[in-house]
Amino acid sequence: MKRLVLLLCFPLTAMAAPANTAKLAHSLDTIIAARFKPASPGVAALIVRDGHPILRKAYGLANVELNVPLQPEHVFRIGSTTKLFTATAVMLLVDEGKLDLGAPVTRYLDAAPRHWEKVTIEHLLTHTSGIPNLSMDSGYWRTTARLDHTLEELISPVHARPFDFEPGTKFAYNNTGFNLLGMVIEKVSGTDYFAFVEQRIVKPLGLKHTRESNDKQLIPGLVTGYREGPTPAWPLANSNLHAAGGLVSTVDDLAAFMLSLQSGKIVSPASVKRMNTSHVLPNGAATGYGLGTWVRKVNGKHLVGHGGYIFNFYSQLEMDVDSGIVAVTLHNGDKFGGDNEELSRQLISAVQGSIVGI
Incomplete structure (x- = not known):
C-alpha cells in the first residue's frame, strides 16, 4: 500500500516497477544500514529510478529521549x-x-x-x-x-x-x-x-x-x-x-x-x-553551480540537486538526469552517518551500476 501511495505521488509514472529490484534494494539497504546505529539519530532515504521507488526506508531514531524510531514519512x-x-x-x-x-x-x-x-x-x-x-x-x-x-x-x-x-x-x-x-x-x-x-x-x-x-x-x-x-x-x-x-x-x-x-x-x-x-565565470572557470542547483558528474553522468545543513539536520536531494535516478536522504543528526553528499553519490552509483542488469 505504501508503494502504491508513493507511485501516485510521482508525476512521471504509475506503472509497475521492475520485478527484479529486490537485490538492488538489499544492496542499498546494506550501504545505509552500515552507517547508522539503531539507537542514534538517523536518516530517512528514498531512491527512485524512472519514477519507481527502489528503496524507501528509515534508520535510527526520530527522538532519542523517547526512543521513537524514524519512519520514511517523517x-x-x-x-x-x-x-x-x-x-x-x-x-x-x-x-x-x-x-x-x-x-x-x-x-x-x-x-x-x-x-x-x-x-x-x-x-x-x-x-x-x-x-x-x-x-x-x-x-x-x-x-x-x-x-x-x-x-x-x-x-x-x-x-x-x-x-x-x-x-x-x-x-x-x-x-x-x-x-x-x-x-x-x-x-x-x-x-x-x-x-x-x-x-x-x-x-x-x-x-x-x-x-x-x-x-x-x-x-x-x-x-x-x-x-x-x-x-x-x-x-x-x-x-x-x-x-x-x-x-x-x-x-x-x-x-x-x-x-x-x-x-x-x-x-x-x-x-x-x-x-x-554550471555557471561559468569571466575567466572561463565553471563554478559547479547553476541557477539554484549544484551540478556534478558521477560515473560520467550528469547530477543536479541541492543539499542543506541547519542545526542539526542534513538534507540531500540529487538526480542523475541521464539515468532517471533520484536519491533523497534526510538526516536528523550532525553527520552521525558520515558525509551526506558522499552517501548520496554512493547510492546513485549503486543504481547506475545495476541498470544494465535490470
Missing part, C-alpha cells in the same frame, strides 16, 4: 535544499515575463543601495553577487541566528557594506543573496514567499508535507535534531533561514518535486536546462 528541516524551491519560484516568474535574470536587483527592490545596480538576479542565483553574506559574520550563529528577524532585517545589515568582490567575477556561497531573492519574489508576485511556494509549487504538485518551518506552530511528524553526543540541537530561530533555508519536507515530497521539475512540469524545459547548467 518531516525534516531541509535547510539549503530550500534554495532549489526558491530558484524554481524565480524561474516561474521569469517564464511569465515578470522577472529578467539580467536585470539589476535595484529594478525590483526600491530600498536596495545604489551600488547594488551592478548586481543582477542571475548573480544572486549563481552566488556570484559579491554582496556580503551575513551568516558568515563572526558570532552570527551563536547570537543573531537565535533571535527572530524579518526578511528586511536579514538584508539591511549589509546595505552599507562594500562588495566582497566585483559582482560576477567569483563564486561565494551566499545565504543573504537567496534571502534577497525571497524579497524579490515577494515584491514581484505581491505574495509572501512561503505562500508563493505553497500556491505555485506545493499545492499543484500535491506535496503533503512541504511547508514553512515555523517555530511558532506545531508541525505534525517533525523529528528532533541532534548534534554530537547525541545532544540537543543548538537553538535557532527559523525566521533567519527564510528563502535560503526555511522549509521542511519529506523524502516523498522532495522526490516528487525533483521529478516534476526535471520533466518540465513546473517551469519550462528551457528554464530547467539553464538551472542545470
Whole structure:
C-alpha cells in the first residue's frame, strides 16, 4: 500500500516497477544500514529510478529521549535544499515575463543601495553577487541566528557594506543573496514567499508535507535534531533561514518535486536546462553551480540537486538526469552517518551500476 501511495505521488509514472529490484534494494539497504546505529539519530532515504521507488526506508531514531524510531514519512528541516524551491519560484516568474535574470536587483527592490545596480538576479542565483553574506559574520550563529528577524532585517545589515568582490567575477556561497531573492519574489508576485511556494509549487504538485518551518506552530511528524553526543540541537530561530533555508519536507515530497521539475512540469524545459547548467565565470572557470542547483558528474553522468545543513539536520536531494535516478536522504543528526553528499553519490552509483542488469 505504501508503494502504491508513493507511485501516485510521482508525476512521471504509475506503472509497475521492475520485478527484479529486490537485490538492488538489499544492496542499498546494506550501504545505509552500515552507517547508522539503531539507537542514534538517523536518516530517512528514498531512491527512485524512472519514477519507481527502489528503496524507501528509515534508520535510527526520530527522538532519542523517547526512543521513537524514524519512519520514511517523517518531516525534516531541509535547510539549503530550500534554495532549489526558491530558484524554481524565480524561474516561474521569469517564464511569465515578470522577472529578467539580467536585470539589476535595484529594478525590483526600491530600498536596495545604489551600488547594488551592478548586481543582477542571475548573480544572486549563481552566488556570484559579491554582496556580503551575513551568516558568515563572526558570532552570527551563536547570537543573531537565535533571535527572530524579518526578511528586511536579514538584508539591511549589509546595505552599507562594500562588495566582497566585483559582482560576477567569483563564486561565494551566499545565504543573504537567496534571502534577497525571497524579497524579490515577494515584491514581484505581491505574495509572501512561503505562500508563493505553497500556491505555485506545493499545492499543484500535491506535496503533503512541504511547508514553512515555523517555530511558532506545531508541525505534525517533525523529528528532533541532534548534534554530537547525541545532544540537543543548538537553538535557532527559523525566521533567519527564510528563502535560503526555511522549509521542511519529506523524502516523498522532495522526490516528487525533483521529478516534476526535471520533466518540465513546473517551469519550462528551457528554464530547467539553464538551472542545470554550471555557471561559468569571466575567466572561463565553471563554478559547479547553476541557477539554484549544484551540478556534478558521477560515473560520467550528469547530477543536479541541492543539499542543506541547519542545526542539526542534513538534507540531500540529487538526480542523475541521464539515468532517471533520484536519491533523497534526510538526516536528523550532525553527520552521525558520515558525509551526506558522499552517501548520496554512493547510492546513485549503486543504481547506475545495476541498470544494465535490470
